[in-house]
Amino acid sequence: MTTARSHQIDLSATPYYHCMTRCVRRAYLCGHNKETGKDYSYRKDWIVSRIKYLADIFAIHICAYAVMSNHYHLVLFVNDTLASQWSEEEVQSRWGQIFPQDAKSLSSYSKKEAAYKVSLWRHRLMDISWFMRCLNEKIARASNKEDETKGRFWEGRFKSQALLDEGAVLSAMAYVDLNPIRAKTAEALETSDFTSIQERLQMLAKQLKQKNAINKTQQPKHLMPLKTPHQHQMPKIGFALKDYLDLVDSTGRVIREGKRGVIPQKVLPILSRLNLNPKEWVNMVEHLQNRFSYAIGHSAKLLKFNCENRHYGPKGILYSKKYYFTVA
DSSP states (O other), X not given: OOOOHHHHOOTTTOSEEEEEEEBGGGOOTTSBOTTTOOBOTTHHHHHHHHHHHHHTTSSEEEEEEEEOSSXXXXXXXXXXXXXXXXXXXXXXXXXXHHOHHHHHGGGGSOHHHHHHHHHHHXXXXXXXXXXXXXXXXXXXXXXXXXXXXXXXXXXXSOEEEEEOSHHHHHHHHHHHHXXXXXXXXXXXXXXXXXXXXXXXXXXXXXXXXXXXXGGXXXXXXXXXXXXXXXXOOSSOEEEEHHHHHHHHHHHHHHHHTTSOXXXXXXXXXXXXXXXXXXXXXXXXXXXXXHHOSSEESOHHHHHHHHHHTTOSSOSSHHHHHHHBOOOO
């Protein structure tokens, strides 16, 4: 029995979520299908472009993404504070970029009905389910039209996991950014196409080629920024860009070599600060989806979330105790 989406996404518990959608029958509808010989890899560009387009409209920021041949991952941050600050005109303008007919018809409503509509749109513009719907439906329709077929393109509802603390956010982002390396479709982060980590690295490389780059570090426009020494944009992810890049690079090397290895000392502080066990870090990243269900985080937070959202038989408690140090 599936769990209601309202029980899986609870902004009072956390604004961070890991979402995943898979193509129907796990078919390679966004990659090279060896059985048919057809290559649909260009559709990955469609997905990335649509993600960025919607991120400019919704009050939802992209922390990480990875588009694979038969599925894609997102780590999202819901900025409900931003949505509450929009004027009614801005809400109408934003919604109209996706549903122009809705915005045009607003003038035909009474003042009270129009206010209700705008309020409804404001809520939807910070709703992950609506974000995923606007993303998936567009890609499905374009793909089915191209293939001259009908029916499902995506495999039912998207899956989501609540990220209850910074350790969970870090783990989910690393899990997503390392997807191509885990799948053996890329050997290094810089060659991991259609991922946020590649985009961050490309921007950093561009900055380093410029004079005084350390004083004007910029990050990709459509990605939620990580902390840098001279960056004051809000909101931002709570750990440093350099720490994150070092950690993901080191983790990717261990995973790529197919053996347990040791994470270098220089990247251990970020794990310790977030209460994560360095000896179990690689295990956590490799098995994030399998060993957790609707939420990821320290066992205490996981139990609280499962209790409040009526999830019986919570999955991941034992692994959480293994991956996290006990908080005194």
